């Protein structure tokens with residue numbers, strides 16, 4: 001079974017509205033989730049949507065009220081997400097960071113008390129399409145053991161960097177967890193009843209496992225050994241205590257919908273105009289990309305472009321378990337969503 005990107009967007013909006021989400025927030029959530037599926041991050045696409053519905057039902061995503069700017073200078077801001085949808089809060093925070101960077105050269109915004117926001121790259125791209133560099137760092141509830149240890153104390157702590165370009169054929173963005181794979185990969189494999197590849201996770205006794213459930217109870221390995229762990233360690237602090245969010249074991253609610261989310265996000269926007277100059281920066285960016293391509297090298301972002309073309313053509317695969325979950329959640333609100341899917 002599959003669903004087109006257009007239908008996926010409509011389905012998400014219709015369900016969110018039925019569950020009481022405001023239209024402008026529903027639009028943003030649908031936009032980010034479909035962007036995840038378009039770019040091939042199925043771990044953070046429609047498959048993650050039921051988690052958000054459960055969070056609404058549990059009251060850990062708040063439908064009323066709004067985010068607040070708690071502190072502000074010309075270049076910085078601290079945002080209290082007030083447990084609104086993470087997608088909505090992060091888009092608004094990124095808009096603010098871009099505005100500050102357009103005036104000051106740099107805009108740095110910290111967020112606490114928000115919620116899971118899907119793919120980090122969506123927000124970094126909001127800066128790069130405006131000729132600025134977007135960087136987003138977050139922490140998540142524990143999934144990774146410290147290097148040498150067994151117990152998960154660090155999150156999968158993603159980082160994304162999106163770079164502006166003048167070449168319409170280029171999309172330059174890295175968007176990655178600091179764990180060898182996102183936790184979503186294990187959740188997805190568990191839902192589909194499939195094993196995970198070897199070398200991804202350890203069980204709670206620190207032994208290698210291909211069982212996603214055992215990996216979720218144990219830990220996911222860092223990418224790149226100590227180096228991935230060291231980055232995750234730093235992001236735990238930069239996206240945690242620095243922005244009045246939790247850190248380590250205190251981080252909750254990014255994958256557990258019935259618990260209030262305590263993670264944090266750090267958004268950094270750099271305006272090249274205040275450094276080398278935008279034209280000059282993009283000239284060297286595109287020259288570098290050409291040099292890499294001449295060596296048949298892959299550019300960070302190439303895979304996303306390739307996946308976008310494939311997804312636009314073929315639609316998004318929907319497995320039986322996900323279809324069932326979505327159908328039941330829609331039925332609770334009296335919605336019939338079957339016409340959105342194709343065999």
Ligand SMILES: NC(=O)c1ccc[n+]([C@@H]2O[C@H](COP(=O)([O-])OP(=O)(O)OC[C@H]3O[C@@H](n4cnc5c(N)ncnc54)[C@H](O)[C@@H]3O)[C@@H](O)[C@H]2O)c1
Nearest residue numbers: 041117118119120121140156158174175176177181182303
């Ligand atoms: N919201 C959260 O709390 C949270 C936490 C962790 C991860 N995530 C998201 O999960 C998603 C998946 O993360 P991941 O680390 O599992 O992704 P991944 O390992 O599939 O890819 C990471 C990056 O490397 C690139 N890449 C990987 N292999 C490539 C290849 N062979 N050729 C070209 N490019 C290649 C990808 O395009 C991507 O930019 C990301 O969107 C991330 O933001 C979110």
